[in-house]
Each structure stands twice: as C-alpha cells, then as structure tokens.
Amino acid sequence: xxxxxxxxxxxxxxxxxxxxxxxxxxxxxxxxxxxxxxxxxxxxxxxxxxxxxxxxxxxxxxxxxxxxxxxxxxxxxxxxxxxxxxxxxxxxxxxxxxxxxxxxxx
Amino acid sequence: xxxxxxxxxxxxxxxxxxxxxxxxxxxxxxxxxxxxxxxxxxxxxxxxxxxxxxxxxxxxxxxxxxxxxxxxxxxxxxxxxxxxxxxxxxxxxxxxxxxxxxxxxxxxxxxxxxxxxxxxxxxxxxxxxxxxxxxxxxxxxxxxxxxxxxxxxxxxxxxxxxxxxxxxxxxxxxxxxxxxxxxxxxxxxxxxxxxxxxxxxxxxxxxxxxxxxxxxxxxxxxxxxxxxxxxxxxxxxxxxxxxxxxxxxxxxxxxxxxxxxxxxxxxxxxxxxxxxxxxxxxxxxxxxxxxxxxxxxxxxxxxxxxxxxxxxxxxxxxxxxxxxxxxxxxxxxxxxxxxxxxxxxxxxxxxxxxxxxxxxxxxxxxxxxxxxxxxxxxxxxxxxxxxxxxxxxxxxxxxxxxxxxxxxxxxxxxxxxxxxxxxxxxxxxxxxxxxxxxxxxxxxxxxxxxxxxxxxxxxxxxxxxxxxxxxxxxxxxxxxxxxxxxxxxxxxxxxxxxxxxxxxxxxxxxxxxxxxxxxxxxxxxxxxxxxxxxxxxxxxxxxxxxxxxxxxxxxxxxxxxxxxxxxxxxxxxxxxxxxxxxxxxxxxxxxxxxxxxxxxxxxxxxxxxxxxxxxxxxxxxxxxxxxxxxxxxxxxxxxxxxxxxxxxxxxxxxxxxxxxxxxxxxxxxxxxxxxxxxxxxxxxxxxxxxxxxxxxxxxxxxxxxxxxxxxxxxxxxxxxxxxxxxxxxxxxxxxxxxxxxxxxxxxxxxxxxxxxxxxxxxxxxxxxxxxxxxxxxxxxxxxxxxxxxxxxxxxxxxxxxxxxxxx
Numbered sequence: 001x002x003x004x005x006x007x008x009x010x011x012x013x014x015x016x017x018x019x020x021x022x023x024x025x026x027x028x029x030x031x032x033x034x035x036x037x038x039x040x041x042x043x044x045x046x047x048x049x050x051x052x053x054x055x056x057x058x059x060x061x062x063x064x065x066x067x068x069x070x071x072x073x074x075x076x077x078x079x080x081x082x083x084x085x086x087x088x089x090x091x092x093x094x095x096x097x098x099x100x101x102x103x104x105x106x
Numbered sequence: 107x108x109x110x111x112x113x114x115x116x117x118x119x120x121x122x123x124x125x126x127x128x129x130x131x132x133x134x135x136x137x138x139x140x141x142x143x144x145x146x147x148x149x150x151x152x153x154x155x156x157x158x159x160x161x162x163x164x165x166x167x168x169x170x171x172x173x174x175x176x177x178x179x180x181x182x183x184x185x186x187x188x189x190x191x192x193x194x195x196x197x198x199x200x201x202x203x204x205x206x207x208x209x210x211x212x213x214x215x216x217x218x219x220x221x222x223x224x225x226x227x228x229x230x231x232x233x234x235x236x237x238x239x240x241x242x243x244x245x246x247x248x249x250x251x252x253x254x255x256x257x258x259x260x261x262x263x264x265x266x267x268x269x270x271x272x273x274x275x276x277x278x279x280x281x282x283x284x285x286x287x288x289x290x291x292x293x294x295x296x297x298x299x300x301x302x303x304x305x306x307x308x309x310x311x312x313x314x315x316x317x318x319x320x321x322x323x324x325x326x327x328x329x330x331x332x333x334x335x336x337x338x339x340x341x342x343x344x345x346x347x348x349x350x351x352x353x354x355x356x357x358x359x360x361x362x363x364x365x366x367x368x369x370x371x372x373x374x375x376x377x378x379x380x381x382x383x384x385x386x387x388x389x390x391x392x393x394x395x396x397x398x399x400x401x402x403x404x405x406x407x408x409x410x411x412x413x414x415x416x417x418x419x420x421x422x423x424x425x426x427x428x429x430x431x432x433x434x435x436x437x438x439x440x441x442x443x444x445x446x447x448x449x450x451x452x453x454x455x456x457x458x459x460x461x462x463x464x465x466x467x468x469x470x471x472x473x474x475x476x477x478x479x480x481x482x483x484x485x486x487x488x489x490x491x492x493x494x495x496x497x498x499x500x501x502x503x504x505x506x507x508x509x510x511x512x513x514x515x516x517x518x519x520x521x522x523x524x525x526x527x528x529x530x531x532x533x534x535x536x537x538x539x540x541x542x543x544x545x546x547x548x549x550x551x552x553x554x555x556x557x558x559x560x561x562x563x564x565x566x567x568x569x570x571x572x573x574x575x576x577x578x579x580x581x582x583x584x585x586x587x588x589x590x591x592x593x594x595x596x597x598x599x600x601x602x603x604x605x606x607x608x609x610x611x612x613x614x615x616x617x618x619x620x621x622x623x624x625x626x627x628x629x630x631x632x633x634x635x636x637x638x639x640x641x642x643x644x645x646x647x648x649x650x651x652x653x654x655x656x657x658x659x660x661x662x663x664x665x666x667x668x669x670x671x672x673x674x675x676x677x678x679x680x681x682x683x684x685x686x687x688x689x690x691x692x693x694x695x696x697x698x699x700x701x702x703x704x705x706x707x708x709x710x711x712x713x714x715x716x717x718x719x720x721x722x723x724x725x726x727x728x729x730x731x732x733x734x735x736x737x738x739x740x741x742x743x744x745x746x747x748x749x750x751x752x753x754x755x756x757x758x759x760x761x762x763x764x765x766x767x768x769x770x771x772x773x774x775x776x777x778x779x780x781x782x783x784x785x786x787x788x789x790x791x792x793x794x795x796x797x798x799x800x801x802x803x804x805x806x807x808x809x810x811x812x813x814x815x816x817x818x819x820x821x822x823x824x825x826x827x828x829x830x831x832x833x834x835x836x837x838x839x840x841x842x843x844x845x846x847x848x849x850x851x852x853x854x855x856x857x858x859x860x861x862x863x864x865x866x867x868x869x870x871x872x873x874x875x876x877x878x879x880x881x882x883x884x885x886x887x888x889x890x891x892x893x894x895x896x897x898x899x900x901x902x903x904x905x906x907x908x909x910x911x912x913x
Contacts, residue, residue, distance in 0.1 A: 010908060026908045051165035053663070060626050062622065062625055063622035072626055087551065
C-alpha cells in the first residue's frame with residue numbers, strides 16, 4: 001500500500017509573528033506553530049507534556065525552545081523533547097516552507 | 107553480532123526494573139519483547155493506595171510511559187497474557203494467538219490476591235486490591251454504594267480501608283487475629299494504630315473468621331464462624347498475596363510456593379529466569395519492593411554475562427502508607443526467652459519504640475508515632491552491629507539536642523537512604539557532585555532514590571543541603587539571576603546602567619549570556635529592569651510570561667479568566683449589567699467574586715478575549731499581573747456608623763493613580779476607615795487605616811504564602827500625604843527589590859528602618875515620585891489597545907481552524 005502524504009497549508013510565512021506561537025486546529029490535530037528568530041518554523045502538538053496538560057502556543061519562545069506557559073517546562077522545538085530535569089516528549093509535526101507558504105505535512 | 111531475543115512475561119515493577127538494569131549495562135544486547143496482562147505501561151503498584159486515598163493521580167504513578175518502551179525499541183504487548191511456554195522449542199504463546207520465540211525468558215508474573223476458599227467469592231463486588239482495575243472498581247463502587255468490608259488487617263487491607271473511607275464509604279475491617287498487622291506489630295503498637303485508624307473512621311471486627319459471602323449475583327454481606335452476619339456492598343480480599351505461578355507450573359518449571367530460583371535467579375529450566383513476587387528464593391517469597399529490586403539487579407547482570415554478584419536474600423523493613431500514621435517495623439516482632447527488649451512507650455504524645463536485642467545485636471524494630479530513627483536502627487540491625495557500648499535511652503531530651511538519628515552528616519556512606527531502591531547516602535552524595543544536582547527530583551531522575559514510596563524525600567533534601575556544603579552557601583550568597591548568567595541581580599542592574607544598555611538583546615550580547623535568547627526567568631526579569639531604569643522603555647511583550655502577555659489569566663484547560671477593573675471594589679448597576687450580558691453571550695462557565703472585591707469571568711476562549719473586552723467596555727483589572735492588583739476598601743464614613751474616614755474615596759484614588767504600574771511582584775492594597783480594619787489592611791503590601799484626624803500607613807503585609815502582619819510605616823494627616831508616601835514607597839520597592847520578591851520579603855531583607863529613613867528624606871521622596879509618575883505616563887489600557895489594534899489581535903488572539911477533507 002502506498003503511504004499517502006497530506007500537505008496542509010496553514011499560514012503565510014510573512015504573516016507569522018516571530019517568537020509568538022500560533023494555535024492551529026487541523027481536523028482533529030491541535031498544533032502550535034512557532035516562527036523562530038533564526039527564521040525556521042516549527043510545529044508541536046499544542047499540548048503540554050506535563051501530566052496536568054495545558055497548551056503550548058502561548059509559551060515563551062527562546063532560541064529553539066519553548067517554555068510551557070503553565071508549568072514552565074523547557075521543551076525543544078526541534079525534537080519535542082522535554083529538557084532536564086523534567087522528562088517527557090511532545091509530538092512534533094513536519095513543517096515545509098514553499099515560497100511564502102507554510103505547510104504541515106502529515 | 108545479532109541481538110539475542112529476550113522475552114519477559116509480566117510488565118510490573120520488578121520485571122521492568124530488570125530491563126532498565128539491562129539497558130543500563132548494555133542497550134544493544136537484546137531484542138526485547140514484554141507481555142503485560144494489564145492494558146497499561148509499567149506503573150508504581152505501591153502507590154495505588156495513594157491514588158485510592160486521593161494523594162496521587164493515575165498519571166503520577168506511571169513509572170515508564172508508553173514512550174519509554176518506544177524509545178528503547180521494546181515491543182510491548184499490553185493487555186495480552188502468555189498462556190503457554192514451550193521450553194523445548196523456546197517459544198511463548200499468548201491468549202491472542204501470538205507466538206514469540208526467545209533465547210532468554212524472564213518470568214515476572216507477580217502475585218495474585220489470596221482469595222479465601224469460602225463460598226460466594228465469585229459474586230460481583232468481591233475484589234482484591236492488587237491492580238489499577240481493582241482500584242477503579244473501588245472508586246466506582248464508592249460512588250454508588252455505602253458499605254465496604256475489607257478482609258484482612260495487614261498492610262494492604264489497611265491501606266485499602268483508609269482509601270475507601272476517604273472515598274466516603276463506611277468501612278469494616280475484618281481480621282482473624284486478635285490484633286491488627288500482627289506480622290509487623292506487637293499488641294501495643296497495633297492498639298495505638300487501631301485507635302488512630304478508628305479515629306479516621308475505620309471500624310474493626312477482630313477475631314472474626316469469615317465463612318461465607320452472602321448475596322445472589324451481587325454481594326450483600328458476610329457470615330462469620332460465630333454465626334453473626336454483616337452487610338456489605340463491596341468486599342475487598344486483602345488476606346494476603348500468593349505468587350502467580352500457574353504458567354510456570356503448567357510449563358514444567360519447578361514451583362513450590364513460588365517459582366524456585368537460585369542465587370542467580372535461574373529456574374531449573376535453562377534460559378528461563380524468574381524475578382519478583384512470583385519467585386521463591388531460599389524458601390522465602392518477598393512482597394516488598396526493595397528485595398525485588400535487588401533481585402532485578404542480579405538478574406540483569408547475569409543476563410548480560412556478569413556473574414559476579416549473587417542474590418543472597420534480603421532483610422526487609424515495613425512502612426504503612428496511611429496519612430496520619432507513622433510506623434516502621436523490621437525483623438523480629440515478639441519477645442521470647444532469648445531476646446531482651448528496650449521499650450519506650452510515651453502515651454502522652456503517642457510514641458512507641460521497641461528494639462529487640464539478642465546477643466548484643468538488634469534483631470527486631472517496631473516504631474510507632476516517630477520513625478526518624480528507623481534508618482539508623484535498621485542499618486545497625488542489618489550490619490549486626492555490637493550495641494553494648496551504645497548510649498542509654500535519653501529521656502525527655504531538650505529540643506535541638508536530638509541524637510544523630512536524622513542527622514545526615516553523621517550517617518556513614520553505605521547507609522541506605524532510599525530503602526525501596528537500595529540507594530545509599532554515598533551514591534546520592536556522589537551523584538549530587540558529579541551531575542551538579544540541586545533538587546530532590548533531579549536526584550530521583552539520576553539515582554532512582556525517592557521514586558517509589560517517596561518517604562525518603564525529606565532525607566534527600568537534607569543530604570542535598572549537606573553535600574553542597576560550601577557550594578550551597580556560595581550559591582546562597584551569590585544568587586545569580588538564572589542559569590543563563592553569572593551575574594546577580596544587583597551586578598546586572600549596575601552593568602545595564604553603567605553601559606547604558608537599552609534592550610534585552612543588547613544586554614545578552616554585551617554581558618555574555620550563556621543561552622541564545624535567555625529563559626523564562628531572565629527574559630521577564632530583564633524586561634522589568636529595563637522598564638524601571640528607563641521610564642520611556644518600550645515593553646517587550648514577548649518576553650513576558652503568558653498571563654501578562656495575554657492580559658488575562660490562563661487556566662489549566664487553556665481558557666482564560668477575565669477580571670474587569672472595579673476601583674476600590676465599588677461598582678455600578680450599568681457595569682454589573684454589562685458583566686452579566688457578557689457572561690450570557692459567551693456562555694461563561696463560572697462567574698465568581700474574587701478575594702479582591704471584584705468579579706471574575708472564568709473559562710473564556712483565547713479568541714473570544716478581544717470581543718469580551720469590547721463588550722465590557724471596562725478597563726483591565728490586571729488580576730494577572732505583577733502590578734497593583736486591587737485596593738480593597740471598607741464602606742467607611744460614607745455609610746458606616748464607625749467609620750472615621752472616607753476609605754472608599756481614598757481607595758479608589760489610590761487604585762486610579764497606581765494601576766498598571768509594573769512592580770517586582772504583585773502589590774495588593776487595602777484601605778479601612780477605622781482600626782476595626784474590615785479591609786484587612788494589616789495583611790496587604792500597602793495598608794491604610796483611618797484614625798481620628800488622619801491615616802496610618804502599614805507596609806509589608808502578606809495574607810498569602812508568606813503570611814506576615816504589616817509594619818506601621820508612619821502616620822499622616824491628609825490624603826495628599828498618603829499619595830506622597832505610598833508613591834515613594836512603591837518606587838523604592840520597584841528600584842531595589844529582586845524581580846519576583848514580594849514586599850513582605852523585601853522589607854525584611856532591606857529593613858523597615860532603612861525604608862523609613864529613605865522615605866523621611868523629603869528630597870529623596872520627591873525624586874522617587876518624579877520617576878514614578880514619569881513611568882506611569884507610559885501605560886494605557888491593554889484591553890482597549892487589543893480591541894483597536896488589528897496586529898495585536900492577529901499576533902495574540904487568533905486561533906486558525908483548518909478543515910481537512912478526507913477522501
């Protein structure tokens with residue numbers, strides 16, 4: 001069976017604010033999209049890995065990390081890994097930038 | 107080299123610990139497959155009673171989440187039982203028809219609750235207390251039924267009973283013997299415990315032998331040997347556990363009470379091992395976690411080809427996890443002709459201690475009410491220390507002259523701190539040093555200490571303080587802003603001022619920040635410092651934490667609360683109507699009066715915030731900010747017959763003057779019209795109390811975490827003087843406090859007299875007020891700004907929804 005790849009247009013690159021997460025809902029997926037100071041765009045599942053949950057889109061963005069706005073866990077925007085001393089993993093989504101268009105790839 | 111296939115039957119604590127130990131030695135040795143009967147990843151079975159007692163959540167007791175299995179490439183079949191082992195072909199068969207080959211097989215099947223061989227045990231409502239399902243059944247039963255009976259007053263039974271009481275059930279504990287926990291406690295300690303548990307609401311029926319469980323399909327009651335009966339909607343069998351050996355037995359593996367293993371945890375069949383509660387080693391079956399973890403370590407080494415250490419059995423101590431109960435017991439419990447006992451029984455404060463001695467050595471310990479000597483005594487027992495030259499019991503000691511019982515400094519390095527995981531003081535101390543650990547959690551992550559029952563956490567905290575020693579005091583002396591810099595708050599502010607730095611980015615570049623863009627501690631702090639140093643500073647909104655960035659309070663579900671300004675706690679019919687209309691229009695789930703005399707709307711979606719604010723047409727109450735929150739007032743002279751001053755007017759004016767001002771932490775004020783102090787000005791950061799002919803100004807009060815009564819700063823005659831003093835006070839706090847330091851802490855650090863001295867100086871007061879009012883001029887209502895500014899709405903208050911067409 002062929003694996004189908006879905007590309008969903010989520011934003012225009014120029015309209016994405018730097019270091020301010022954006023909440024996006026695609027079907028059932030709740031996604032937090034971040035444009036970093038270095039120009040990259042990263043996407044995480046918009047759900048704090050802390051057992052009590054919460055969102056990530058409103059977290060403070062620093063370099064390639066976001067700090068969970070509710071529990072202050074430091075999370076890598078590259079691989080979704082929670083940094084020491086806390087532990088956990090956030091699901092990441094693949095982002096593609098094509099000209100001015102930003103896509104999430106499923 | 108091709109990996110060997112390792113299959114494990116059982117996904118519990120002992121088994122998974124074995125796998126963890128193997129991975130620690132060599133993570134590339136095995137292809138690992140685990141079968142677990144329960145549909146969950148490995149969880150902390152010891153903590154089930156905490157879940158039942160409402161002291162932990164399901165999530166908190168998961169020890170290895172699903173991702174752990176994934177990350178270590180372990181194939182986990184959860185909710186799937188192995189029903190057959192073919193030891194000739196080296197294959198296991200599951201109840202779902204799966205067949206898996208193995209090179210090495212670990213049996214870690216745990217144990218089962220011992221079900222009494224009496225009629226009626228198969229009725230609905232009769233359960234054990236062993237796994238998540240049992241726990242869920244109990245929690246569910248408590249919602250619908252009233253009466254629970256626990257059979258067995260041992261460790262498990264009492265923990266279950268305590269949990270059921272907390273869940274609101276009426277609980278009888280039935281026990282065969284004449285006193286409870288007879289395997290761990292003597293009669294004296296047992297009676298003390300029974301009394302305590304009775305006070306918590308548990309009823310005991312001792313010396314009762316259950317002979318039948320009554321009811322039709324569902325349980326209705328119990329019958330005892332003496333002919334009496336009691337009612338029951340739920341029966342928990344906690345009369346003991348038995349090793350789960352069926353699979354092993356049917357597969358031709360030697361089984362007695364448990365699966366027989368040698369000192370290397372090997373069964374009689376080659377390549378088949380057993381570990382944990384299902385095993386029997388030198389005729390002993392263990393049910394506590396510490397020995398099982400010791401077994402896990404030996405087995406892991408054996409499987410990795412290291413046959414140095416053998417398992418030689420364990421001496422175990424017991425603790426009961428019921429809140430309000432402190433007990434410890436180990437070794438022999440009852441005196442006989444060969445033992446001598448040292449006993450202390452203090453009925454006055456409910457403490458009982460007994461140590462049994464044979465041939466100058468401790469052979470048994472029972473402690474009730476005060477267990478801080480347990481680690482020390484237990485060590486003396488396991489090491490068979492000669493106690494003949496030990497000090498006598500010290501009676502009625504003065505405070506502060508305690509023996510070395512809980513003094514971590516006096517402990518030898520090989521003393522076990524975490525009994526569950528067998529972690530010694532030495533191991534923890536060296537981990538703290540090698541890995542620069544500073545918190546109990548970090549120690550847990552690194553050494554496993556404190557990760558099981560959690561009772562040793564306070565000891566670990568002491569050890570942290572002790573081990574860090576000079577370094578601990580050095581860090582205390584020089585408190586850097588955060589890990590991104592070596593500069594302290596004062597050094598930093600001095601550098602910013604001296605070098606004329608004007609933005610966060612510039613500070614980080616010039617002062618050699620260790621991280622690219624700072625962290626959640628330094629970014630808000632730097633933004634604050636710049637705002638204090640430069641009255642015209644342009645705020646970096648994205649360096650603020652969520653609430654201040656969004657101008658609303660985030661709630662745990664990601665919605666926000668909105669609190670409109672209500673100066674002095676005084677409102678109007680028209681404002682109330684607007685609040686009511688908004689509450690209806692946006693289906694606000696909760697409307698609540700706050701502690702600061704205003705109204706909060708809870709559960710508002712991020713994308714609705716600007717519309718809610720537009721409809722309210724009231725400025726932000728800043729209920730989320732490190733700024734002036736509220737000025738609480740009493741009714742005062744306008745209506746109250748006791749009021750000597752117009753507290754409402756003064757409060758409203760104070761709030762209007764100082765609202766929106768950024769401060770190191772939140773600032774709360776109160777104004778009362780007379781010393782009866784209905785506005786509770788004595789626990790506010792700034793409290794004003796009306797007296798005949800003037801006002802008293804109090805400062806540094808706190809009604810929250812650091813409960814502190816405010817100090818009288820001065821007494822003034824007019825309102826103008828109040829504004830003058832309070833303004834200067836606020837500005838001095840802004841300029842000298844550490845970021846996030848409340849006035850209560852700040853005033854203790856800098857000293858009330860010092861603050862008085864500064865504020866007495868008219869010239870200084872004038873300068874402070876000038877800087878304050880210049881700063882105040884830069885603020886505007888953030889809600890109005892969001893309504894008017896499209897860019898702000900786009901950046902902070904949108905949520906895109908994209909519909910995907912699935913073909």
